Amino acid sequence: MMLIDTLAQGLLLGGLYALFAAGLSLVFGIMRLVNLAHGDLIILGAYLILTLATVTGLHPFVAVVLAAPLMFGLGWLLQTHLLNRVLGEDILPPLLVTFGLSVVIQNGLLSAFTADSRKLTAGPIEAASVDLGIVTLGVMPVLTFASAVAVVFALNRLFYRTALGRAFRATSDDQTTAQLMGIEPKRIFAMATGIALVVATIAALFLGTRANFDPSIGPARLLYAFEAVIIGGLGSLWGTLAGGIVIGMAQAVGASINPEWQILSGHIAFVIVLLLKPRGLFPRAND
């Protein structure tokens, strides 16, 4: 009874981590770019939703529809004008640039929105719950998990059912050969970052309604997102979802033993997976 409840809450938490990780996984899978600013871009998305919701008076769930294309455009510009310039054989320059970007975004948000802690208010739905007999689940966590599944499903469809997805996979596998086939990798990369920021905006919606956010809070969850990507296996989106769930459940079980164990047990689960399957649960590419 208690165990089922713990596992169910952990599963739903895993959905949140998977949402954080999906954008990261996409970008890493396609261009081997470790985006250290991903957490801050999620917070930027949250502020964008907040601003749109405040200015237009729309519900955050509607405002996110307006925010998503803006974030796509931002991702496109970011990749075209900044990140494409530093991508190359050496993985260090893009890493440093995204690190710098993280600092710039944090301080930009600080001067624009101050350090006040803010929250997206979704109304009574926040405290609503469904009673399933054995467990009581919050409506928002269930929605978060459902969105994570939907996002991964949609990205997977995009990857394996569309021409753009084929171009993504081709560029990821062999950039030079893809170029010979008439694919412009830099444009593909710009599309990928744009899509990753749309996913980040969805993550921002659920993070922003779940807890308060302020400009400095972005990097805090980046570590879980990285772990989810690695556990799942590089390049596998379903793997990222599984990775998020593994961390979420491990944390929930750890917390039920003692809250001091909550964060640690997520990390321990990560180490165990790496020891048993060094390339993650569902590795896609051989590199």
Add this chain to the structure above:
Amino acid sequence: MITRRTLLKSGAAFTAAAATSSGLALPALAQTKKLKIGYVSPQTGPLSAFSAADSFMVEKFLASAPGLGLDVEVIVKDSQSNPNRAAEVAKELISRDGVNLILVASTPETTNPVCSIAEQEEIPVISTVAPWQPWFIGQQGNPADPASWQAFDYVYHFFWGLEDNIATFMNMWNSVDTNKKVAALWPNDGDGNAWASPEVGMPPALAAQGYELTDPGRYQNLTDDFSAQINAFKQAGCEIMTGIPIPPDFTTFWTQAKQQGFNPKLVSVAKALLFPESVAALGELGHNLTAEVWWSPNHPFKSSLTGESAADLAKAFEAAAKRQWTMPVGFVHALFEVAADAISRVDDPTDGDALAAAIGSTNLDTVVGKVQWGRDNVPEFARKNISKTPLVGGQWRRKEDDTFDLVIVENAGAPEIPLGGTLETLS
């Protein structure tokens, strides 16, 4: 004996003598020397909400200084919410700017590094907005050994202590009929460990008054899931909830508690509910939560600098900053009140020892209440450096326009502060 100070004095005298005898044209620095005051606070970063009133208060002080016969300059430094940076700017203030007095505010992360440096360098400091235990004990060489604790010579602090906060919360709970089962959410940080301490924290105080405590254990800040704690609280049937989480964690916890059906009668949370913005972020869920109140516009005190009442000061701040008043507003103002008072009582404020002695003998009614060191409401070992200000209990009430008012509902610790209403339960 040659101390650093006497050496400097004789050195200065020697240089001056050498300068006059050699007839060199040195600039006459000493004649119209302004008194330099350094002010350190977390103006940027996660703690910057504490510093919203800084520039407003500095301007107010500078505007009223000439009227009090003070010729002062205030050098403002930002700690960036970082203890290392706070120590660095304190060193800069002392060695580069040559300040005669440092004022420091907001959280032990800011006050402690600054005070430690200044104590070493023998520069007087007036400090505030940090409970006195982490301030005093945190600066000791060995915090674990009370026998080794020593008083300070140059640093003085005014605020309340953990015992006041615990008493305020328990007075509120005692006034309501509950099953006396308390749920505690204490994080694994300085504050959480102090509250959870079986010696000086809340557990002994609860046991003494027959309360039963459910404490699932320390958790990490920025945790995303509190289901384990909520389950434990539900199973124990707790009707009272307390804790000292950071604001994002309290929002996560309280939203999840509502989703999972944990409905306590009273919620008294320290730290997370200090600022109206954090409470407003909770929306409907913020209504009737209780918190500790160190200052409010309804406090019956007035400024010794400008004569304004607490209400006037809050109103002036709201007009200038275009935001709701916050508790640090009064305390930042009081810092400058104490500074002005001490400076005006010494003949030569550039003499650090004389200024420190003047601060120590302060007896001033400020906008946050009486500031006077050495009173017997502080334990003997810390009495010299700590002056306690009153603490009361407040309840956040949601208004029609979605903003919140903080209503004072408990004043046993400071009966001079009027009640604004009666304590209401959540369910």
